[in-house]
Every structure is written in C-alpha cells, then in structure tokens.
Amino acid sequence: NAGVTQTPKFRVLKTGQSMTLLCAQDMNHEYMYWYRQDPGMGLRLIHYSVGEGTTAKGEVPDGYNVSRLKKQNFLLGLESAAPSQTSVYFCASSYSGPINYGYTFGSGTRLTVV
Amino acid sequence: AQKVTQAQTEISVVEKEDVTLDCVYETRDTTYYLFWYKQPPSGELVFLIRRNSFDEQNEISGRYSWNFQKSTSSFNFTITASQVVDSAVYFCALSEAYGGATNKLIFGTGTLLAVQP
Numbered sequence: 001n002a003g004v005t006q007t008p009k010f011r012v013l014k015t016g017q018s019m020t021l022l023c024a025q026d027m028n029h030e031y032m033y034w035y036r037q038d039p040g041m042g043l044r045l046i047h048y049s050v051g052e053g054t055t056a057k058g059e060v061p062d063g064y065n066v067s068r069l070k071k072q073n074f075l076l077g078l079e080s081a082a083p084s085q086t087s088v089y090f091c092a093s094s095y096s097g098p099i100n101y102g103y104t105f106g107s108g109t110r111l112t113v114v
Numbered sequence: 115a116q117k118v119t120q121a122q123t124e125i126s127v128v129e130k131e132d133v134t135l136d137c138v139y140e141t142r143d144t145t146y147y148l149f150w151y152k153q154p155p156s157g158e159l160v161f162l163i164r165r166n167s168f169d170e171q172n173e174i175s176g177r178y179s180w181n182f183q184k185s186t187s188s189f190n191f192t193i194t195a196s197q198v199v200d201s202a203v204y205f206c207a208l209s210e211a212y213g214g215a216t217n218k219l220i221f222g223t224g225t226l227l228a229v230q231p
Binding site: 035041043044058088090092100103105108110 | 120123147149157158159161164205209210218219220221222223224
C-alpha cells in the first residue's frame with residue numbers, strides 16, 4: 001500500500017547512545033518532514049526537506065541531524081540521545097506543487113531514552 | 115509567523131451531547147490551508163478535513179461540521195451527538211498554500227476529548 005513507512009515503531013535507548021529513524025515514502029513526494037509529539041505540546045517540526053539532497057531546520061532541531069540522500073527516504077539521527085528526546089516521532093510527506101493537497105503521515109516511532 | 119491556538123486542553127462530555135472544539139490561527143499569508151486531524155488512543159493521525167482560505171463555506175460530514183470564519187481567524191469543529199468512539203486528541207493545523215515555500219504544517223497543542231458513556 002502506498003504511504004509513509006517509519007522504522008522502527010518502538011525503541012529504548014540508553015543516554016548517550018545513537019540511533020537513526022528511517023522514513024520511507026513511495027508517493028514521489030518532494031517534501032518530507034520530521035515531527036515530535038510531546039504531551040501538551042502538540043506536534044513540533046524538527047527538520048524538513050524540500051527535495052533530494054536538501055534539509056532545513058524546523059522549530060526544535062537541536063540534538064538531531066537529518067539526511068535526504070534519496071528522494072524517497074528521510075533519515076532522522078540522534079547522535080547522543082538524551083532523556084529529553086523521549087517522544088513519539090512522526091514522519092510526513094507532501095506534494096510540492098502549487099496546490100496543497102495535504103500530508104501523509106507515518107504511524108509514528110515511540111522512543112524512550114533512559 | 116504562523117501560529118495555531120487550541121485553548122481547550124481537555125473536554126469531557128456525556129455521550130449524545132454536542133461538543134465544539136475551538137481553533138484560532140494566525141498567519142500573514144493571504145492564501146493558506148487549515149486542517150483537522152484526529153489521534154485516537156492507538157496513536158495514528160487521522161486526517162479529517164482540509165479547507166482552503168478562499169472557501170469560507172461551512173462543511174458538514176455526517177456528525178462532523180466545521181465553521182470557518184476568516185473575520186475571527188477561527189476554524190471550529192463541532193461533533194453532534196457525540197459517541198464514545200469520538201474520544202481522541204484532536205489537532206488543528208495550518209499550512210501555506212503554495213509549495214514554492216516550504217508547505218510546513220503548524221499544529222496546535224491539541225484538545226483531548228473524552229466522551230463518557
């Protein structure tokens with residue numbers, strides 16, 4: 001089925017460990033986004049990409065890095081995980097044309113840093 | 115800067131009551147889109163509606179209705195005859211219309227709706 005796939009779905013990390021979250025979409029969307037969701041905060045944009053090879057900072061980029069080497073994949077990296085990065089992470093993608101047709105979200109990754 | 119405010123953090127109603135979720139937005143864009151998403155306890159984000167800033171007509175879909183008023187920068191969501199299955203967190207969100215910029219989707223903080231049987 002077409003859509004956005006996030007891996008892994010769950011992960012527990014120890015403080016200081018690193019990991020990469022993978023987001024893959026098969027809709028040929030140009031734009032991709034990483035959000036984090038925390039209680040009472042809604043979803044906040046971490047980083048986004050407007051095309052292959054491009055990345056940009058969102059609202060809460062500190063502690064994260066991203067890469068978009070292939071159009072269909074958007075990777076979110078945590079180099080040295082901290083308990084403050086315990087959150088649910090959502091990836092999304094969208095069409096880049098003149099009309100905003102909306103966003104397709106992945107099912108989320110629940111990350112716990114202990 | 116764009117901003118979405120959902121002042122109601124939690125709402126609790128009894129089944130069959132009507133309930134309105136408020137959403138107020140800020141943007142300097144003349145063209146933009148507004149969205150509502152539902153997040154049930156299972157955690158996924160379910161798309162409910164997308165509304166263009168040029169279309170101020172109210173919309174009704176079954177028990178759901180949306181009231182868009184540009185004059186007050188509001189896009190409120192009403193559930194008629196609420197049901198237990200409506201229990202979820204509801205997010206209002208705002209985005210620029212044109213992909214020439216970033217198409218970033220800005221979310222409100224969400225409203226937790228609890229429908230009691």
